[in-house]
Amino acid sequence: MTRDLTIADIRLTPILVADPPLLNTQGVHQPYTPRLIIEVITADGVTGIGETYGDIKYLELARPFARRLTGRPVSDLNGLFSIVDEVAVDSTRVSEAVDVGGLRGVQTADKLRLSVVSGFEVACLDALGKSLGLPVHALLGGKVRDAVEYSAYLFYKWADHPEGVAHERDDWGAALDPAGIVEQARKFTDRYGFTSFKLKGGVFPPAEEIAAVRALARAFPGRPLRLDPNGAWSVPTALTVAEELADVLEYLEDPALGTPAMAEVAAGLKRPDGGLPLATNMCVTTFAEIQEAFTTGAVQVVLSDHHYWGGLRNTQQLAAVCRTFGVGVSMHSNTHLGISLAAMTHVAATLPDLHHACDTHYPWQSEDVLTERLTFTDGRLSVPDVPGLGVELDRDRLAFLHRRWADDDGGLRERDDAAAMRVVDPGWVTPAVPRW
Amino acid sequence: MTRDLTIADIRLTPILVADPPLLNTQGVHQPYTPRLIIEVITADGVTGIGETYGDIKYLELARPFARRLTGRPVSDLNGLFSIVDEVAVDSTRVSEAVDVGGLRGVQTADKLRLSVVSGFEVACLDALGKSLGLPVHALLGGKVRDAVEYSAYLFYKWADHPEGVAHERDDWGAALDPAGIVEQARKFTDRYGFTSFKLKGGVFPPAEEIAAVRALARAFPGRPLRLDPNGAWSVPTALTVAEELADVLEYLEDPALGTPAMAEVAAGLKRPDGGLPLATNMCVTTFAEIQEAFTTGAVQVVLSDHHYWGGLRNTQQLAAVCRTFGVGVSMHSNTHLGISLAAMTHVAATLPDLHHACDTHYPWQSEDVLTERLTFTDGRLSVPDVPGLGVELDRDRLAFLHRRWADDDGGLRERDDAAAMRVVDPGWVTPAVPRW
Numbered sequence: 120m121t122r123d124l125t126i127a128d129i130r131l132t133p134i135l136v137a138d139p140p141l142l143n144t145q146g147v148h149q150p151y152t153p154r155l156i157i158e159v160i161t162a163d164g165v166t167g168i169g170e171t172y173g174d175i176k177y178l179e180l181a182r183p184f185a186r187r188l189t190g191r192p193v194s195d196l197n198g199l200f201s202i203v204d205e206v207a208v209d210s211t212r213v214s215e216a217v218d219v220g221g222l223r224g225v226q227t228a229d230k231l232r233l234s235v236v237s238g239f240e241v242a243c244l245d246a247l248g249k250s251l252g253l254p255v256h257a258l259l260g261g262k263v264r265d266a267v268e269y270s271a272y273l274f275y276k277w278a279d280h281p282e283g284v285a286h287e288r289d290d291w292g293a294a295l296d297p298a299g300i301v302e303q304a305r306k307f308t309d310r311y312g313f314t315s316f317k318l319k320g321g322v323f324p325p326a327e328e329i330a331a332v333r334a335l336a337r338a339f340p341g342r343p344l345r346l347d348p349n350g351a352w353s354v355p356t357a358l359t360v361a362e363e364l365a366d367v368l369e370y371l372e373d374p375a376l377g378t379p380a381m382a383e384v385a386a387g388l389k390r391p392d393g394g395l396p397l398a399t400n401m402c403v404t405t406f407a408e409i410q411e412a413f414t415t416g417a418v419q420v421v422l423s424d425h426h427y428w429g430g431l432r433n434t435q436q437l438a439a440v441c442r443t444f445g446v447g448v449s450m451h452s453n454t455h456l457g458i459s460l461a462a463m464t465h466v467a468a469t470l471p472d473l474h475h476a477c478d479t480h481y482p483w484q485s486e487d488v489l490t491e492r493l494t495f496t497d498g499r500l501s502v503p504d505v506p507g508l509g510v511e512l513d514r515d516r517l518a519f520l521h522r523r524w525a526d527d528d529g530g531l532r533e534r535d536d537a538a539a540m541r542v543v544d545p546g547w548v549t550p551a552v553p554r555w
Numbered sequence: 556m557t558r559d560l561t562i563a564d565i566r567l568t569p570i571l572v573a574d575p576p577l578l579n580t581q582g583v584h585q586p587y588t589p590r591l592i593i594e595v596i597t598a599d600g601v602t603g604i605g606e607t608y609g610d611i612k613y614l615e616l617a618r619p620f621a622r623r624l625t626g627r628p629v630s631d632l633n634g635l636f637s638i639v640d641e642v643a644v645d646s647t648r649v650s651e652a653v654d655v656g657g658l659r660g661v662q663t664a665d666k667l668r669l670s671v672v673s674g675f676e677v678a679c680l681d682a683l684g685k686s687l688g689l690p691v692h693a694l695l696g697g698k699v700r701d702a703v704e705y706s707a708y709l710f711y712k713w714a715d716h717p718e719g720v721a722h723e724r725d726d727w728g729a730a731l732d733p734a735g736i737v738e739q740a741r742k743f744t745d746r747y748g749f750t751s752f753k754l755k756g757g758v759f760p761p762a763e764e765i766a767a768v769r770a771l772a773r774a775f776p777g778r779p780l781r782l783d784p785n786g787a788w789s790v791p792t793a794l795t796v797a798e799e800l801a802d803v804l805e806y807l808e809d810p811a812l813g814t815p816a817m818a819e820v821a822a823g824l825k826r827p828d829g830g831l832p833l834a835t836n837m838c839v840t841t842f843a844e845i846q847e848a849f850t851t852g853a854v855q856v857v858l859s860d861h862h863y864w865g866g867l868r869n870t871q872q873l874a875a876v877c878r879t880f881g882v883g884v885s886m887h888s889n890t891h892l893g894i895s896l897a898a899m900t901h902v903a904a905t906l907p908d909l910h911h912a913c914d915t916h917y918p919w920q921s922e923d924v925l926t927e928r929l930t931f932t933d934g935r936l937s938v939p940d941v942p943g944l945g946v947e948l949d950r951d952r953l954a955f956l957h958r959r960w961a962d963d964d965g966g967l968r969e970r971d972d973a974a975a976m977r978v979v980d981p982g983w984v985t986p987a988v989p990r991w
Contacts (some may be wrong), residue, residue: 192697194689194693195696197697197699197905216818251689252558253687260868263633406878406879434694439875440876440879444845444846471633471636528830
């Protein structure tokens with residue numbers, strides 16, 4: 120019964136994983152994106168795994184953080200936050216920088232620290248669960264559902280990355296107009312059984328994206344639809360789009376940039392008397408951003424992301440704050456692998472008020488570090504009841520993807536959607552906001 | 556390593572424990588007060604213990620709730636909330652009734668359920684911790700401090716309960732004026748080392764209580780002081796008292812009844828530019844009461860009580876909500892035993908932003924159900940690192956206190972501070988609020 124839960128070692132493995140040429144308002148996904156795989160090993164030899172962003176600034180924080188955690192109990196999850204605060208962050212890495220492809224507002228040292236903690240917290244929970252014989256959801260108080268519903272995440276995309284650029288091929292084909300989006304959505308339903316759809320917008324003028332959503336509504340009548348232009352629109356444009364699509368959208372996601380603009384849009388929609396809810400994973404990504412957004416009625420659904428919020432337990436706290444203020448909660452996702460998807464599934468299973476299908480970027484990831492990919496059935500993932508996260512690291516794949524990172528000349532070690540676009544359009548600059 | 560965490564049995568033992576003749580604005584504590592001791596036994600024979608209110612309405616809910624929990628995993632803490640909602644509450648027990656001696660506003664079925672859950676959650680955490688070899692604080696993410704500071708809880712009191720009433724004697728003597736309160740405070744510092752002081756007010760006209768606080772300030776210069784009239788004052792009275800005592804009070808607790816009145820007082824104190832903070836354990840005792848109080852600036856410190864909020868994990872969520880809105884958090888306490896004090900200590904140890912000493916009523920309880928009483932050193936309790944809560948049930952004491960409950964004619968099975976006062980003053984009715 121006595122178990123040694125001391126952290127004996129932590130292994131950090133940066134990797135590059137294939138990403139399809141998905142378009143967003145900033146540019147296009149690069150052919151490979153960096154992720155950091157974290158292994159926390161206890162004195163008893165139990166290994167827990169986690170993942171987070173792999174850009175250099177995350178690595179530079181993760182390494183000294185890992186050294187400080189060695190020798191501490193893997194159960195000391197609250198301590199992660201004070202320990203990470205002891206690690207200095209190079210201010211030149213965060214000042215003026217934007218985070219995660221520019222889609223999360225201005226980077227700060229706090230946001231960086233929470234994103235690093237998130238991967239370590241998941242790895243600690245996995246190790247703790249394996250050590251105690253409990254699934255991660257049980258460490259979070261127990262699941263309240265046996266399966267978690269996810270949504271199809273539709274992207275405008277090219278068939279291939281630009282000529283001359285090394286990349287893995289994907290089998291999704293191009294999607295650059297309403298018909299292409301509907302075809303992509305059909306593939307999603309055929310392959311995974313998803314029954315709700317989110318379109319990443321902000322790529323084409325609003326009229327084209329309205330047409331795409333209308334086409335989806337005709338092809339999948341009555342299904343929940345969402346549109347997310349990543350803050351690319353002005354308040355009047357957002358209001359126009361909202362008016363055009365109010366009858367078919369479940370919610371409109373980040374139509375305008377920043378809480379004041381979102382509050383203007385919400386006021387224009389005559390919330391809370393009814394009207395289209397606004398969701399965000401851009402203007403509310405830290406606890407510090409909640410008060411203004413909630414008291415001004417700027418958002419009705421927060422799309423949590425445990426990589427932003429500092430892990431699974433903070434995600435539960437976020438959900439509690441949202442519940443207290445009558446704000447809905449669901450989940451955001453961008454490029455990540457199966458470890459994070461498993462983590463999302465465990466925490467989502469514990470949230471009583473999860474009334475929307477979670478986003479998942481996972482179907483776009485053809486590569487993973489797991490021995491077995493997670494599989495969606497009827498758009499759902501079942502919640503594992505085995506100890507830990509219930510996923511296993513494939514060390515050969517990990518080594519392969521790490522070699523790709525090690526062999527890179529540095530050009531892909533930082534996600535940069537605008538740089539990827541410049542391969543095709545040398546004059547491309549990140550569009551000023553509002554773009555339309 | 557495989558352990559059977561199934562709940563095999565739950566034992567519920569109502570007891571009556573001695574309570575001194577402590578005065579408050581409603582009346583006086585009865586000589587004995589009911590508590591419910593909860594034992595959750597796993598299939599492996601591990602027993603976890605918890606306690607909550609023992610009044611009949613709590614017992615009536617606890618019994619069917621316990622039956623529904625048998626056969627479920629002791630780790631399923633999130634499930635407690637949905638399961639308790641399945642148990643019907645006799646509406647006559649809650650409609651028009653007031654809770655916990657009238658000090659928590661109008662009773663509701665939800666409040667009743669959360670109070671019952673709180674005792675079961677603690678018992679489950681104790682059993683889970685013992686099963687896994689982890690202290691309760693580790694199940695809550697780990698302690699961020701090794702000791703929790705408590706405050707001396709001063710009461711106006713009689714030397715004895717009224718003549719002709721069966722009771723246990725206490726050795727605190729009477730305290731009915733400033734000198735008596737200072738003498739009581741000295742006993743608290745001599746016995747337990749407390750360095751902050753809370754006076755339960757609302758008993759005498761405000762001028763007398765101002766004089767008592769002033770006497771404390773002279774006797775213990777620079778020490779944090781608090782005054783809590785349980786909502787007995789009007790807004791103008793509250794503002795007058797606040798003005799008189801602003802230089803010596805750490806905070807003023809529930810000067811007026813209800814969030815609108817508290818908001819008026821807070822506005823009069825010109826918060827948030829500075830001024831005396833207002834604390835509450837009356838107008839914010841459920842998540843549903845938070846939004847109004849926080850958006851109107853009615854309170855600056857929430858005094859949590861895990862018996863109110865539904866357990867230790869909900870207490871952590873409350874703390875997260877408070878932190879998000881820049882509101883402080885500390886802890887309330889009324890008549891309870893060492894099991895709950897141990898539970899409070901574990902959860903308090905995990906809260907990063909606990910900037911005030913917690914209330915504790917424990918020194919007033921001469922009786923307990925533990926083999927060993929918890930002991931304060933320098934006003935602090937150390938946070939146990941043994942599995943579970945770190946306290947052990949004394950079955951002989953439990954049986955003795957249960958016999959007292961079983962032998963009672965029913966007059967003491969419901970806490971009623973006004974009834975106790977009527978023994979001395981037959982014409983006593985619960986004073987209308989505001990009283991002054």
